[in-house]
Amino acid sequence: MQRAVRIRGTFAHTPRLGDxxxxxxxxxxxxxSGVxxxxxxxxxxxxxxxLQKLSECVTLPTGTLIVPNFVDAHLHAAQFLYQGNGLDLPLMEWLNKYAFKAEERLDGDPTLARRVYTRLARRLIHNGTGTVLLFGTIKEETNLILAEVMQAAGLRAFVGKLSMDISSRPSYKESSAQSSLQAAHSFVEKCRGLTANLPSHERLVEPVLTPRFVPTCSDELLAGLGKMSATENLKIQSHLAETLDQVEYVRKERGAEDMDVFDRSGLLTPRTxxxxxxxxxxxxxKHIHSRETAIAHCPLSNSYFSAEPFRLREALDEGVKVGLGTDxxxxxxxxxxxxxxxxxxxxxMRQGSKQMKADSDDGKSLAIDxxxxxxxxxxxxxxxxxxxxxxxxxxxxxxxQEIRLYDPQTGMGVGALDFFDxxxxxxxxxxxxxxxxxxxxxxxxxxxxxxAGMWVQGAKLDISPL
Structure with missing residues (x-):
């Protein structure tokens, strides 16, 4: 695949926060190699x-610019099956009624899984997402399908096979902590094997250790995953302090905050x-920052499931690494x-609420731009x-991604954009x-x-209509 790029034109990026x-x-x-x-x-x-040495170079027209691809730091691939439905329940009930059922369905139907994941990949490219951190399902085969599809689509993807030895849905869990750890290790090996014969710059898919969250993982499983991450240098993804019912559940069942449960298991790391x-x-x-752990902020799903908005400004002020997710x-x-x-x-809205409280105006805005x-x-x-x-x-x-703002011949904006002057x-x-x-x-x-265009690691992707 051709990865040598030569482009002359306007570029826009934010190399630093707010700049x-x-x-x-x-x-x-x-x-x-696309570097x-x-x-x-x-x-x-x-x-x-x-320029004198280049055999060819693409010159962008006026009104077009190149911006970085989007990075989706939190997405449940199997739940794409019912995207846009089922947002009527609290999180713990929602998982039972919708999420676990959908994931179990794809685990039982590899043909459907490949169809869903292939469509997901096309939709991601259509929306400008070039990198994605994916929660998968429990079954190894289904997650390998997910990895294969993302690699074939040319997307940079981190794929996580779920680790769950506890579940409110008895049919959707692994039999023990040890079997879950063995399954995680097997998936890591096979996922890495999918791209082992490719040059390093073409290895776009990586496995990620994925304890779903504390309520579905025993202490033994979490500790084992922490050791595996350190030994195998693996990234980790999970959910932390998401909703009121989830937080209270962990306090009741574990007698601790879920952040502390993750921490004592070795799962708050620079790879998390x-x-x-x-x-x-x-x-x-401050503690998250000291562990160099990153956070995926998912504002839309938080509006449905969490009784609290994420304290984004405070996290950024403390130096925490934050990305955005669709969830x-x-x-x-x-x-x-x-x-x-x-x-x-x-x-x-957080800043507006703060302003309504006369005793809380310290001159620091909670809003981002x-x-x-x-x-x-x-x-x-x-x-x-x-x-x-x-x-x-x-x-x-x-x-x-190549973004067209307006037609240089007519001055007419592209899509929903208007530039009347x-x-x-x-x-x-x-x-x-x-x-x-x-x-x-x-x-x-x-x-x-x-x-008008998308590249990942220098390779141009197919953005044709679905």
């Missing part, structure tokens, strides 16, 4: 020298991504652009997963006619109609 850079008339070149080897203004002497964390306070964030199907939208928008909305949310959806998620992506620069993998102006020769306000409009109103 949007729009880079006009830049030249980006990658090597044959950026040159990224400078096209008019520099070095860029001109590079914990979803939700809505019931964590500032001292807890399909606890969240109904697979489009991470909606997660960005909901993250801003929830944070602004759209630029910060774009960071969380790109560089923030990549950092949470330990990836050299999410922004543009020499040495980084080229994971990107451009419709009566000649913009065809102005390379800098992409403003911060235009990017913001795309953030607020843009959709798949604006997406």
């Amino acid at each position: 949007l850079e729009i880079l006009y008339d830049y030249l980006l070149v990658t090597d044959s 950026v080897t040159h990224f400078q203004a096209a008019q520099t002497l070095e860029s001109q020298t590079v 991504i914990q979803a939700h964390c809505t019931f964590l306070d500032v001292p807890s964030f 399909i199907a606890g969240g109904y939208s697979l489009d991470l652009m909606n997660s960005m928008r909901h993250a801003v909305s929830v944070s602004r 759209w630029k910060e949310s774009l960071y969380l959806a790109t560089k923030g998620g990549a950092t949470a997963l330990g990836l050299a992506t999410g922004a543009f620069g020499v040495g980084l993998s080229f994971d990107a 451009l419709e009566v102006s000649d913009v065809s020769g102005d390379a800098e006619t992409v403003t911060v306000e235009m990017v913001e409009k795309w953030w607020g109103l843009g959709d798949a109609r604006n997406r």
Whole structure:
């Protein structure tokens, strides 16, 4: 697969929280493994020298820019089966009625599983997501299908076979902690084996240890997974302090906070991504930061299931690594652009509530802005997963999407975007006619109609209609 990229045009990224850079008339070149080897203004002497040596180079039209792919840091692949349905119950009841049933169904029907996962991969690409952290199911075969499908689609995917030796659904659990640990080890080996014969830059799929959450995992299982992660250098994903009923359940059954249960099991590590964390306070964030553990913020599903909004600003202020997740199907939208928008909305409501309390105004806002949310959806998620992506620069993998804002000939906006002044102006020769306000409009109103291309590790993906 061709991974050598040569593009000249406008690039936009958020290399730091809240810092949007729009880079006009830049030249980006990658090597044959999809890693950026040159990224400078096209008019520099070095860029001109590079251009003279290139046999071909794509020049983007005015009104088009390259931005990083989105990183979905929390998604339940099997629950894509019923995306958009079943959001009427508290979490622990919802799991029994919808989630476990759907996951068990796919475990019993590999043909259906492959069909669901193939459609999921296409939808992710359609929505600009190039990297995804996936919860799977219990059965090894089903998770290997998931890994195969993601690799074939060209997506960067972290696939987790669920580890569960406790369940409120008797038919959906593993028989013991030891059998669960053996199954996790077997999946890791086979998942790694799927790409073992490929060059390192083409190995897009990795296994992830996935204790579902404390209520479905015994102390023995959690401790065993902690040792396996350390020994095999494996990433870990789970759910932490998500909802009131879940938090109270753990306190009653374990006599501890679930953060402490994970910690004593060796599962809060620099390789760990914990979803939700809505019931964590500032001292807890300090502890999470000390462990270098990352958090996947899923604002839409939190609105349905959690009695508390995630304290996003406080987590960021404490230096916690945070990315965004869709949490399909606890969240109904697979489009991470909606997660960005909901993250801003929830944070602004938190700030509004704070302002209503006269004694709580310390001058520090709890709100985030759209630029910060774009960071969380790109560089923030990549950092949470330990990836050299999410922004543009020499040495980084080229994971990107081409976004069309307007037609340079007519000034007409693409999709839902309107730029009325451009419709009566000649913009065809102005390379800098992409403003911060235009990017913001795309953030607020843009959709798949604006997406003209996708790359993962330098390889161009098929974005044709489903």
